[in-house]
Amino acid sequence: MSLPKRIIKETERLVADPAPGISAAPHEDNLRYFDVSIQGPDGSPFANGVFRLELFLPEEYPMSPPKVRFLTKIYHPNIDKLGRICLDILKDKWSPALQIRTVLLSIQALLSSPNPDDPLATDVAKHYKENEKDAQRVSREWTEKYASA
Amino acid sequence: MGNSASSGRGHHEETVDLGYLTPQGIYTGTRDWNQSIVAQLICERKLAPFYRPLEDYDESWDDEQIFAHRREPLDADALQPEGSSSRADSMSVASRSSHHKRGHGTSNSRDLTRHLDIAVYRGAVECPICFLYYPPNINHSRCCDQAICTECFVQIKRAEPDPKHLVSEPASCPYCVQENFGVVYTPPTWRTGLGSEGATPPSWPESPKQSDTSTPMSAMKRPRKSFGADSPEVVTIDQIRPDWEAKLAAVRAAVARRANRRIIMRQVGDRLIPVGISSGRVHALPTEDGQIEGGEGGTERGSRRSRRRQQNQDINQLLGSMGLGGQDLEELMVMEALRLSLIEHEAQQRREREEEERKKAQSAAELDTNTQSQSQNLVSGTSSDSAPSSTSDTASALSTSAPVETSQIVEVTDPADVNTLTPTVAIHPLSSTPPTTESSSPSSDGAHPSVESDGGLSLDSATTSQPDGSSIGLSAVASRPETPVSAVDAPSNYDVLLSSPESAVSHKPLLRSRPPTPLADSGAASAN
Numbered sequence: 001m002s003l004p005k006r007i008i009k010e011t012e013r014l015v016a017d018p019a020p021g022i023s024a025a026p027h028e029d030n031l032r033y034f035d036v037s038i039q040g041p042d043g044s045p046f047a048n049g050v051f052r053l054e055l056f057l058p059e060e061y062p063m064s065p066p067k068v069r070f071l072t073k074i075y076h077p078n079i080d081k082l083g084r085i086c087l088d089i090l091k092d093k094w095s096p097a098l099q100i101r102t103v104l105l106s107i108q109a110l111l112s113s114p115n116p117d118d119p120l121a122t123d124v125a126k127h128y129k130e131n132e133k134d135a136q137r138v139s140r141e142w143t144e145k146y147a148s149a
Numbered sequence: 150m151g152n153s154a155s156s157g158r159g160h161h162e163e164t165v166d167l168g169y170l171t172p173q174g175i176y177t178g179t180r181d182w183n184q185s186i187v188a189q190l191i192c193e194r195k196l197a198p199f200y201r202p203l204e205d206y207d208e209s210w211d212d213e214q215i216f217a218h219r220r221e222p223l224d225a226d227a228l229q230p231e232g233s234s235s236r237a238d239s240m241s242v243a244s245r246s247s248h249h250k251r252g253h254g255t256s257n258s259r260d261l262t263r264h265l266d267i268a269v270y271r272g273a274v275e276c277p278i279c280f281l282y283y284p285p286n287i288n289h290s291r292c293c294d295q296a297i298c299t300e301c302f303v304q305i306k307r308a309e310p311d312p313k314h315l316v317s318e319p320a321s322c323p324y325c326v327q328e329n330f331g332v333v334y335t336p337p338t339w340r341t342g343l344g345s346e347g348a349t350p351p352s353w354p355e356s357p358k359q360s361d362t363s364t365p366m367s368a369m370k371r372p373r374k375s376f377g378a379d380s381p382e383v384v385t386i387d388q389i390r391p392d393w394e395a396k397l398a399a400v401r402a403a404v405a406r407r408a409n410r411r412i413i414m415r416q417v418g419d420r421l422i423p424v425g426i427s428s429g430r431v432h433a434l435p436t437e438d439g440q441i442e443g444g445e446g447g448t449e450r451g452s453r454r455s456r457r458r459q460q461n462q463d464i465n466q467l468l469g470s471m472g473l474g475g476q477d478l479e480e481l482m483v484m485e486a487l488r489l490s491l492i493e494h495e496a497q498q499r500r501e502r503e504e505e506e507r508k509k510a511q512s513a514a515e516l517d518t519n520t521q522s523q524s525q526n527l528v529s530g531t532s533s534d535s536a537p538s539s540t541s542d543t544a545s546a547l548s549t550s551a552p553v554e555t556s557q558i559v560e561v562t563d564p565a566d567v568n569t570l571t572p573t574v575a576i577h578p579l580s581s582t583p584p585t586t587e588s589s590s591p592s593s594d595g596a597h598p599s600v601e602s603d604g605g606l607s608l609d610s611a612t613t614s615q616p617d618g619s620s621i622g623l624s625a626v627a628s629r630p631e632t633p634v635s636a637v638d639a640p641s642n643y644d645v646l647l648s649s650p651e652s653a654v655s656h657k658p659l660l661r662s663r664p665p666t667p668l669a670d671s672g673a674a675s676a677n
Binding site for chain 1: 178321
C-alpha cells in the first residue's frame with residue numbers, strides 16, 4: 001500500500017516549513033511514524049524543556065486522528081504517566097481538515113494552558129486545582145529533570 | 150444514455166462532465182455510502198463527479214505537464230491496453246457529435262478531446278483534505294464555502310453508533326465544525342456525458358490554443374452565501390447514507406436486548422459458574438421484584454440488582470466484542486427453549502403455591518406436615534403435574550412472573566449439573582435438588598443459622614424451609630453478585646484502558662485520594 005499523497009505532502013511541508021518550537025520527522029522504515037519534539041512554551045512551567053513525542057498516522061488517517069503520545073515524562077494534568085494526551089481533537093473532535101502540524105500546535109498550546117477540569121492524570125489535576133503554585137513547581141522540577149535539552 | 154455509452158463499445162466508463170460516477174481510489178476503505186444515490190446526484194449535477202485528481206498543479210503548466218501529474222487510472226482501467234487513449238476515444242465521440250462532424254481526422258479529434266480532458270483542470274483547486282487538485286467545479290461546504298472533493302465528501306459520516314453512545318450526532322463540517330455537514334455544487338456551464346442530452350450543448354472553444362485563456366470553466370461562479378442543511382441544492386452526508394437511522398435503531402435494539410439478557414450462574418462450592426445466557430427478548434416485568442423482595446430488605450437488594458443489571462450489560466458488551474454477539478440467532482433459540490422451560494417451571498410453582506394456600510385455608514393445624522409434602526410435590530411436579538392443565542394459567546404466569554428474574558436462580562451445590570446448558574437441567578431449583586434434602590428437613594433447621602455467615606450459600610436448607618424456592622435462590626444471587634461480575638468485568642476494564650486514554654487505570658498507583666471525577670470510580674475500584 002503506497003503512502004497517500006496527503007501524508008507525503010504534509011511531511012514535505014513539515015520539513016520545509018516547521019512550526020516554531022516543533023519538529024517532526026518520519027521514520028525511515030515507517031513513513032507513518034514520526035519522531036516529534038516540542039519545546040516547552042515560554043512562560044509555562046515547561047519552558048526550556050524539550051519534550052519528545054511519538055506520532056503515528058493510522059491507516060484511516062486523515063479520516064481518523066493521528067495517535068500521539070509523550071515519550072518524555074511530564075507533570076501535566078492532561079497527560080498521564082504513559083504519556084497519553086487528553087485532547088479533544090485527538091478523539092471525538094477530530095476533523096480531517098486538521099493536520100499533523102495543527103495537532104502538534106494544539107499540544108504545544110496545551111502545555112501553556114493545562115486544563116485540570118478535564119484531567120487525565122487525576123492526581124496531577126488535583127494538585128493543580130488545590131495548589132497551583134506548588135503543582136507548577138513540580139512541573140518545573142520534572143521539566144528540568146526529564147526534559148532538559 | 151450518455152454519449153460515451155451510446156458509442157456502442159460496451160464501455161464501462163460512464164462519465165459526467167468528464168468526471169466519473171465512482172471513486173478513483175484515493176481511499177481504500179469499504180464504500181459504505183449508497184453508491185447509486187451518489188451516482189444519481191452526480192448525474193443531476195448536485196455533486197461534483199469523481200475526477201481523476203492531479204497530484205500537483207501550477208498555473209503555469211501546459212497541458213503536457215498537467216497530463217503528467219494526473220493520477221494514474223484505477224486498476225480496472227489499467228487492465229485495458231491503454232487506458233487514456235480509450236478514454237480519449239469516448240471523448241472524441243462526444244465532441245464529434247457536437248462540433249467536429251467533418252473536416253477533422255481522428256487524430257485531430259483525439260488531440261482536441263485530450264486537450265479538453267485536460268482543460269477541465271485549468272484553475273484546479275486543492276482539496277484541503279486529500280491535498281489533491283481537482284477541476285474548479287468542486288463541491289463547497291454549505292456552511293463556510295470551503296472546497297471539498299467528492300472523494301473526501303463521501304468519506305465523511307456520522308460516527309458509527311456504538312453501545313456506549315446511543316445517539317448519532319450528525320457529522321459536523323470538517324472546516325467550521327457546524328453541524329449537519331453538507332455541500333453545494335455548481336456545475337460547469339457546459340455539459341457532456343450522462344445527462345447532457347437535451348441540455349445546452351457544450352460550447353467548446355473553436356481552437357484548442359485559445360482555450361488556454363478562456364477555459365470552459367471561466368464562466369463558473371462559486372456560491373458565496375451559506376445554505377441551510379435542508380436547502381434543495383445542498384447534499385448532506387445523511388442523504389448518501391440513508392441507512393444511518395436503521396443502523397442506529399439496530400444498535401439500540403441490540404443494546405436493549407443485551408441489557409435484558411443475563412448470564413445464568415450456577416453456584417458450585419463458593420463459586421458462581423456461568424452456565425448460559427438468558428434470552429434478552431424476555432422483558433423484565435417489575436411485578437416479581439416486589440413480590441419476592443418485599444419481605445426482607447427489598448429496597449437494598451433492588452438497588453443492587455439494578456447495578457448488577459448494568460454490569461451485566463458490560464459483560465454482554467464484552468461478549469459481543471468477543472464475537473459472541475454474532476451468534477445471536479442460535480443463542481436465542483437455545484435460550485428460548487431455556488426460557489420456556491423456566492416459564493413452565495414458574496407456572497408450576499404458581500400452581501403449587503396456590504394449592505398450598507388453598508390447603509392452608511383448609512386446615513391451619515396441618516401446616517407443618519403440609520410444608521413437607523408441599524416440597525415433595527414440587528419435586529415430582531415438574532415431571533408429572535406440568536402437563537398442560539390450563540393454558541390461561543401458563544399465560545398469566547408468562548405475563549406476571551417475569552422469567553428473567555428466575556434465570557438468575559443460583560442452583561444448589563450440585564457439581565453434576567454444572568456443565569449442562571440444556572433447558573431441562575437448567576434452572577429448576579427444586580427438581581435438581583436431591584429428594585434427600587427434603588427428607589432431612591430436621592437437619593435443614595440446624596443449617597439455617599449458617600445462612601448469615603455463608604452469605605446465602607446454604608440454599609438447599611432454605612429451599613426446604615421455604616416453599617418459594619425461587620425467591621430464596623434469587624436472594625442468594627443478589628447477595629453475592631460481585632464474584633462473577635468482577636471476574637468478567639476485569640477484561641472489559643482493560644479494553645477501555647486500551648482504547649481510551651481517559652481510563653484512570655494506568656495511573657492508579659499514583660492515586661492517593663479520590664478526586665471528584667468520573668475516572669476516580671474505576672481507578673478506585675481497581676485499586677481496591
